[in-house]
Amino acid sequence: MLEIFVFLRMPSWRDILPTGKWETQQLGAQLRGLRKMMVPLLHIAFGTACGEKKLDAPAPMHRLYCKSPRIKAIYSRKRDFPLYILSAEYGLVEADETRAPYDRRMDLERARELAPAVADVLKDFDWFIFFNPQTPMEYTQCVKWAADLCNVRVAFIGWWPLGGLDDCLLIADALKETGRLPENQIRSLEVYPQRT
Secondary structure, three states: OOOOOOOOOOOOHHHHOOOOHHHHHHHHHHHHHHHHHOOOOOOEEEEEEOOOOOOOOOEEHHHHOOOOHHHHHHHHOOOOOOEEEEEOOOEEEEOOOEEOOOOOOOOHHHHHHHHHHHHHHHOOOOEEEEEOOOOOHHHHHHHHHHHHHHOOEEEEEOOOOOOOHHHHHHHHHHHHHHOOOOOOOOOOEEEEOOOO
8 A cells, every 4th residue: 555645845934924004904804803803693683672652553662652752763773783672562563463452551560570571571681771761660660670580681772872883883883893792982882790
């Protein structure tokens, strides 16, 4: 039996290191591309609380709350991120799902009751960006309890006029591109749970 051995020349440092300005720029671009490829693919969703005034007939959740400019604004600008609406009656529901109108208010007891069902939805995401300006604290507490149950990070944005929809989009884009929150300070941001 004839055995053939092939010896490959190991590259020297001269073969690997760039020699000119153009090659250095190309290597830098390749490394940046590799860094982008190494960013973890994060599953991100937007959320907001329901509105008070509702239509009289069943409708998609984003239209059911007919008098809510907040829901209309976030729905129109959500891009490719899924949007969920936290309802005192139905829990955390995708914005395009059709539901019947109801008359129920969120209180702490109801928030605690809904938390496991909300956690069941949140568990599919790495980050949940909750747009909550002028939202009663029971909605925020419900999301916090749910996040504790399923170990999901939540970015709460709100408190007009300091924060708004642009902050939600800024955070979502930063998480999608780098896997981290944006470097610049967003004054209306609360991250839950706090991790060091």
